[in-house]
Amino acid sequence: MARALMKGTEAIAEAAIQAGCKYFFGYPITPQNEIPEYMSAHLPKAGGTYVQGESEVASINMVMGGASTGYRVMTTSSSPGISLMSEGISYIAMAELPCVIVNISRGGPGLGNILPAQGDYRQATRGGGHGDYHVFVLAPGNLQEAVDFTQDAFDISQKYRMPVMILADGFMGQMMEAVDIKPRKTEDPKSNADWALGWFDERGGKRAVIYSMLMNPDELEAHNTKMQKKYELISSNETRYEHFMVDDAELIVTSYGTTSRVCRSAVSNLRDKGLKVGMVRPLTLWPFPNTAYSDLPKSVKGILSVEMSAGAQMVDDVRLATLCDLPIDTTGRWGGHSPTVRQVEEKCEELLKKAINK
Amino acid sequence: MSETQVFGMPKVWKSEVHTHYCPGCTHGIAHRLVCEAIEELGIQNRTMALAPVGCAVFMHQYLDIDMMEAAHGRAPATATGMKTVRADKIVFTYQGDGDLASIGMGEIVHAMNRSLPLTVIFINNAIYGMTGGQMAPTTLLGQKSTTSPTGRDAKVNGYPIRVSELLATLAGPAYIERVALTSPKYIIKAKQAILKAFKNQVENKGVSFVECLSTCPTNWGKRPVDACKWLEETMMPYYPLGVLKDFE
Numbered sequence: 001m002a003r004a005l006m007k008g009t010e011a012i013a014e015a016a017i018q019a020g021c022k023y024f025f026g027y028p029i030t031p032q033n034e035i036p037e038y039m040s041a042h043l044p045k046a047g048g049t050y051v052q053g054e055s056e057v058a059s060i061n062m063v064m065g066g067a068s069t070g071y072r073v074m075t076t077s078s079s080p081g082i083s084l085m086s087e088g089i090s091y092i093a094m095a096e097l098p099c100v101i102v103n104i105s106r107g108g109p110g111l112g113n114i115l116p117a118q119g120d121y122r123q124a125t126r127g128g129g130h131g132d133y134h135v136f137v138l139a140p141g142n143l144q145e146a147v148d149f150t151q152d153a154f155d156i157s158q159k160y161r162m163p164v165m166i167l168a169d170g171f172m173g174q175m176m177e178a179v180d181i182k183p184r185k186t187e188d189p190k191s192n193a194d195w196a197l198g199w200f201d202e203r204g205g206k207r208a209v210i211y212s213m214l215m216n217p218d219e220l221e222a223h224n225t226k227m228q229k230k231y232e233l234i235s236s237n238e239t240r241y242e243h244f245m246v247d248d249a250e251l252i253v254t255s256y257g258t259t260s261r262v263c264r265s266a267v268s269n270l271r272d273k274g275l276k277v278g279m280v281r282p283l284t285l286w287p288f289p290n291t292a293y294s295d296l297p298k299s300v301k302g303i304l305s306v307e308m309s310a311g312a313q314m315v316d317d318v319r320l321a322t323l324c325d326l327p328i329d330t331t332g333r334w335g336g337h338s339p340t341v342r343q344v345e346e347k348c349e350e351l352l353k354k355a356i357n358k
Numbered sequence: 359m360s361e362t363q364v365f366g367m368p369k370v371w372k373s374e375v376h377t378h379y380c381p382g383c384t385h386g387i388a389h390r391l392v393c394e395a396i397e398e399l400g401i402q403n404r405t406m407a408l409a410p411v412g413c414a415v416f417m418h419q420y421l422d423i424d425m426m427e428a429a430h431g432r433a434p435a436t437a438t439g440m441k442t443v444r445a446d447k448i449v450f451t452y453q454g455d456g457d458l459a460s461i462g463m464g465e466i467v468h469a470m471n472r473s474l475p476l477t478v479i480f481i482n483n484a485i486y487g488m489t490g491g492q493m494a495p496t497t498l499l500g501q502k503s504t505t506s507p508t509g510r511d512a513k514v515n516g517y518p519i520r521v522s523e524l525l526a527t528l529a530g531p532a533y534i535e536r537v538a539l540t541s542p543k544y545i546i547k548a549k550q551a552i553l554k555a556f557k558n559q560v561e562n563k564g565v566s567f568v569e570c571l572s573t574c575p576t577n578w579g580k581r582p583v584d585a586c587k588w589l590e591e592t593m594m595p596y597y598p599l600g601v602l603k604d605f606e
Contacts, residue, residue, distance in 0.1 A: 061428065197406045213416075
């Protein structure tokens with residue numbers, strides 16, 4: 001496909017189809033409705049099926065059923081819908097099934113509103129549901145990344161057999177940018193015959209069983225330990241981040257998704273004024289890129305986390321990554337507002353002044 | 359003289375296992391009938407099933423077919439996902455009354471209405487078994503349980519739900535029948551119903567549902583024989599046996 005101007009939600013949907021996803025299960029919720037709409041129109045043409053669940057609860061369990069066969073499946077939703085799916089995501093994680101979940105997040109808590117927000121950071125990075133598990137979380141900062149990450153999400157979910165989430169705020173879903181969507185090479189679902197259901201003959205007359213209830217504590221402990229080892233492996237292999245103008249920086253701005261675009265402009269403007277500001281942008285929110293912060297140059301005197309969530313959420317992970325070694329401050333807007341470039345610049349100038357006067 | 363026939367277990371039954379079910383529980387009969395149907399239709403290698411949350415959660419240890427545990431009440435949705443992707447497979451759910459008629463009422467109604475070819479085996483024993491005898495949506499009026507210690511009171515707890523009748527109001531289902539598992543005459547009919555519910559799917563004839571009135575001697579506080587008697591005398595009048603829907 002040649003470069004085309006597309007809306008974020010539709011670009012994500014087409015990217016998924018081009019990554020071999022033929023089965024979509026979902027429930028309408030704003031601001032992500034264009035994804036199920038696009039899927040309902042395009043999947044049948046691609047030889048697939050769109051199923052509208054009666055709820056997010058049903059949809060995620062449909063995803064679990066589809067995932068159990070080894071085929072590529074996905075669902076998309078927005079914040080309140082992800083809360084409803086969290087039970088199912090816990091089951092999918094425990095059963096070690098691959099699937100892709102997109103959260104075009106909106107303002108909360110509760111019904112909140114339908115405007116962009118980043119208040120689902122903790123839910124996404126801590127798993128969301130019950131028990132000791134993680135979801136792999138990718139946070140695109142532009143629509144080409146949204147496309148690439150969606151396709152990567154399928155590959156990663158298959159490789160590690162776990163749910164992978166694209167966490168993109170409402171701006172990412174609703175804005176338009178030029179994107180290039182290429183078909184992704186995929187393995188035959190039959191390659192999953194060693195664990196997936198529906199390959200009885202291919203396995204030589206042996207059945208497959210997928211279950212998550214382990215009454216014996218030795219077995220449950222062993223299974224959880226195995227999953228934790230997988231998470232450690234993923235943390236060392238799959239962590240992604242971007243450093244922008246950090247080399248001689250005295251102040252680091254850190255943010256992900258839409259706020260990183262605001263911060264990039266602010267950092268560039270401040271550099272034009274001769275102020276030494278850089279940016280760290282996590283691309284994976286879980287695993288969190290700790291080294292992106294621990295490897296910062298000695299010149300760095302402080303960090304500013306810019307988020308569209310009340311009280312800031314990612315800042316906790318930044319504190320852990322820096323072992324609270326550096327002063328950390330936050331700024332942002334929430335409730336459906338986004339911070340302005342000027343707001344970030346002013347906060348940076350204030351912090352730099354403080355650091356110099358110290 | 360005719361050849362001697364040895365009465366054995368169906369091949370679909372995993373021969374080396376013993377179930378965890380209580381003495382006198384009719385889950386074993388229902389399991390056996392499901393195994394027989396799968397064997398008679400020759401579909402063992404292409405059947406995928408979902409165990410519920412409830413007493414039958416470990417069903418995957420007993421049947422030698424592809425199986426997965428579903429979340430509580432969600433088996434019809436999970437089955438929908440499986441069948442959507444693998445239309446060439448035979449997919450069934452096996453669910454109790456707490457699973458299907460309480461927490462999973464939404465999922466079963468919509469799966470039945472969607473009429474994607476599935477088979478549902480519904481075990482109605484008018485109580486929560488695995489959690490220790492709490493009131494179910496199907497618990498009869500006046501019936502005692504650990505959460506209706508003085509008997510189910512309609513003013514507080516509402517009325518027992520006749521699930522088969524409810525689902526029969528939908529346009530989607532191909533076949534709905536209620537059977538019982540207490541004595542040979544009922545079990546023979548139950549077998550026919552379960553076989554038909556699977557055959558319908560093999561022939562791509564839509565979604566089929568068999569409600570099996572079952573005993574729970576442990577949580578009813580009855581001896582197995584008395585439990586069968588109670589089922590026939592008390593449950594059956596409220597939950598009459600028979601075909602509620604048949605597209606043919």
